[in-house]
Amino acid sequence: MLTINGKEYEFNGRTVSEVIAELGYNEQQIAVELNESIVPKAQYKSTVLYEGDHLEVVRFVGGG
Amino acid sequence: MCIPTREEMYAALAERHGEELQKKLSAASVAVCGLGGLGSNIAIALARAGVGSLHIIDFDKVDISNLNRQQYFPEQLGMYKTDALYDTLKRIAPYCDITRDCIKLNDENIPSLLTESIIAEAFDKADQKAMLVNCILEKMPGKYLVSGSGMAGIGSSNTIKTRRITERFYLCGDGVTDVADGLGLVSSRVLVCAAHEANAIIRIIAGETDAC
Numbered sequence: 001m002l003t004i005n006g007k008e009y010e011f012n013g014r015t016v017s018e019v020i021a022e023l024g025y026n027e028q029q030i031a032v033e034l035n036e037s038i039v040p041k042a043q044y045k046s047t048v049l050y051e052g053d054h055l056e057v058v059r060f061v062g063g064g
Numbered sequence: 065m066c067i068p069t070r071e072e073m074y075a076a077l078a079e080r081h082g083e084e085l086q087k088k089l090s091a092a093s094v095a096v097c098g099l100g101g102l103g104s105n106i107a108i109a110l111a112r113a114g115v116g117s118l119h120i121i122d123f124d125k126v127d128i129s130n131l132n133r134q135q136y137f138p139e140q141l142g143m144y145k146t147d148a149l150y151d152t153l154k155r156i157a158p159y160c161d162i163t164r165d166c167i168k169l170n171d172e173n174i175p176s177l178l179t180e181s182i183i184a185e186a187f188d189k190a191d192q193k194a195m196l197v198n199c200i201l202e203k204m205p206g207k208y209l210v211s212g213s214g215m216a217g218i219g220s221s222n223t224i225k226t227r228r229i230t231e232r233f234y235l236c237g238d239g240v241t242d243v244a245d246g247l248g249l250v251s252s253r254v255l256v257c258a259a260h261e262a263n264a265i266i267r268i269i270a271g272e273t274d275a276c
Contacts, residue, residue, distance in 0.1 A: 029190040031197045036230050038201040058197070058229060061218045063243035063254070064102040064188035 002015040012051050017044040031058045050054060077114040085270055086114060092269045093117035093161075095180040097169055097196055099145040101249055102212050103186030104135035105258035106265070107149060111157040113266055118153065119180055122146055123168040133251035151249055174199045178207070182187045182268055184261055185211035188243070201233060203253075210264045214238035215257035217247040224253070224258045231273075236260035 001008045004019070008026055011019050016032055032039040034054040039047055049055065068076070078086040092115050096103045099122035107120055122145040126136045134143040134167035140148040153162055164175060174196065183200060187193045193211060200209050214237035215224060237257050243249055267273070 023133055026190075029113060029194050031194060031201060035231060038205075038230075039199070040202045041198055056229060058213075058235060059239065060190040060193040060211075060213045061216075061237075061240060061242035062188060062190045062196070063214070063241070063249050064098060064100050064193075 002049055002051065002055065004055045005057055011049055014049055015045055015053070016047045016049065016055070019049060019055070020044070023057070025057055025059060029060050031060075032056070066160055073157070074114070076199065076214060081114070088269050088271070089114045089266070090116040092182065093119065093178040093180040094182045094184060094265055095119040095121065095178050096184045096186055097121050097178070098186035098188065098192075099134075099149050099187050100130065100186065101214075101251070101254035102188075102258045102261060104145070104149055105255055106109075106184050106186055106262045107153060108135055108156060109259065109262035110265065111153045111160050113262075114157070114160075115269070116161060117163070117180070119163045119178075120146055120149055120153070121165045121167065121169060121177070123166060129273070133249055133254045152201050169196060171195065178204070181206075182208045182210070182265055184265060185209065186258075186261070190242070197233070201230075201246050205232070206233045208234075208265075208268050208270070210234045210236065210261050212236045212261050213258050214241045215254050216241040216243045216245065216249055218250050218253060221253065221256045224256045224260060226264050228273075234264045234268075236264060 035054050096107045126140045126143050126148050136148050144166050146166045150164050185196050197211050226236045227235050
């Protein structure tokens with residue numbers, strides 16, 4: 001199990017890139033924190049998630 | 065009528081905010097990225113509170129469609145927002161040290177342009193917000209960053225919140241209402257979000273960083 005925005009998922013072994021696509025996020029409109037550290041966009045494809053990880057996906061919407 | 069002296073303005077602020085907080089506010093410098101509904105209101109709130117230095121950045125001109133929520137006047141239509149807001153800020157806080165950059169921020173120029181220790185993200189497009197936030201979190205981890213996401217429509221003000229995402233990154237807004245989805249942006253609710261951002265910044269300046 002790992003946690004994404006407070007909810008538990010069975011995504012062990014998957015990459016950040018795969019997980020955010022599966023959850024329907026647009027890569028151009030988010031920032032991703034893994035265990036309180038920013039995941040650089042260039043590393044979404046190579047960053048693998050493990051048991052116990054905490055992922056926070058911050059989604060930006062238009063307006064300002 | 066003559067405007068008050070620098071010392072008179074400072075004394076009036078210190079009387080209201082306390083000497084200790086006012087000293088911190090006067091010494092603070094904040095960059096405001098984007099001068100629309102969020103940024104123009106954030107900058108005015110910070111100038112009124114006596115923040116010593118403001119860096120205002122936008123590439124756009126004042127348009128009639130901005131007047132429903134942004135702090136510009138009909139006679140300023142066609143002016144660059146940096147110039148129009150500079151004039152207004154100087155009327156509010158004549159001794160505030162204001163730097164303006166009429167430029168579009170991108171991955172390359174952000175690290176050299178944003179020298180202030182606190183940065184307000186106040187763009188309107190989602191991908192631009194994400195670009196600025198990712199750039200600062202990746203390349204400039206020592207900065208405090210306050211961002212806004214989700215303030216469209218006339219939903220309850222109480223759904224707009226400030227969350228601390230990491231030690232130096234705060235996110236204000238309801239997180240979901242997109243300008244493209246319905247009613248668009250209404251002054252009162254954009255102001256709520258701008259006030260959240262401005263207050264988060266003042267709390268950071270004051271050293272109240274535990275929770276916002």
